[in-house]
Amino acid sequence: MVPVKHIENITASSDEALLKQYQSNGDQQLLAALYLRYTDLVYGTALKYLSSPDAAKDAVMDIYQELVNKLQTHSVDRFKSWLYVVTKNHCLMQLRKYKKAPPIAFQQEFMQSEDFSHLDDILEKEKELQKLEDCIKALNPEQKNSIQLFYLQGKCYNEIVAITGHDWNKVRSLVQNGRRNLKNCMDSHE
Template sequence: MSIRMLPAAHIEKISPATDEQLILAYQQTGNQEHLAVLFLRYSDLVYGTALKYVRDADQAKDAVMNIYQELVQKLRSHEVAHFKSWLYVVTKNHCLMWLRKNKKNITIAFQPEFMQSGEDGHLDDLLAKEQQFKKLDNCVKSLQDEQQHTIRLFYLEGKCYKEITALTGFEWDKVRSLIQNGRRNLKKCMEKNA
């Protein structure tokens, strides 16, 4: 029996039976008309789910038909309490199996930003950053010894004011002052050498 898409209102006119009643009727009689009415209620869900996984309209339509054929067999022997949820899982599993089987055929879109080109733009960026680090290192070295020492402890070693006071023996206010003045002097030095 082939399945064709029908509006939901038309399906309800064909059979106002519940999902459970249609499943029971199909299991008892084997008449695919009961299964077709049931399946048509959720064909949009099946198609949408398949499309989400296979990402191709024609493949999704094929999946809908294949899933119906699976249901012809599976629904005869499975006890199904919530058909919609069960159908979703069957659809998802069908699509995942299809993806696994066709893994070698998956095409990935060309992304030029990952390709090597004749331009060495990324190399220029690295060189510019390296120059900035050299300037910064020279500016740190140009600071007076106490400022240089506290700046290195605070920024490069990640020490807090309290740890710096313990390491240097300076008062907390002096450490704060050295770091603030050192940061200001670094900024001036970097601007001057820009």
């Protein structure tokens, strides 16, 4: 926990004092306190350049990350002015990236097709899923439970042991035998 006196020192310190302390010891609480003083400036500048509230919010976060590295190597006399320039440059770089690869507007007339072959793939996958579901239902209850926990819920063997109360080797056997039985069942339905 941060001592109250430390917080009071941070809020009462000048920009230059906080900056020097951060540069000497790398304490990110100092940088955060300094940056929070100017987040409105950063957001407003980013909004002016990027014209999007979401992009401006992203810029506020990105610029903080830039500061973590830049302030360790840069000599800064007036933090507020320097931060404004960093913000402006960040936004200009974002706009350059945007110009190089502008978003392409969705044009529905180019997406329409008379070819419905993709629907056949969807129907085939639905049939396969239905077969798999039927095969899972056909497993004995212990294998079914173990398969569902392992594959559908993403549980590891140790978690399944804790849930079912079976020993580790039994769980492993249930999962392996259940998988083999599922494969055999799926193959027999073809």
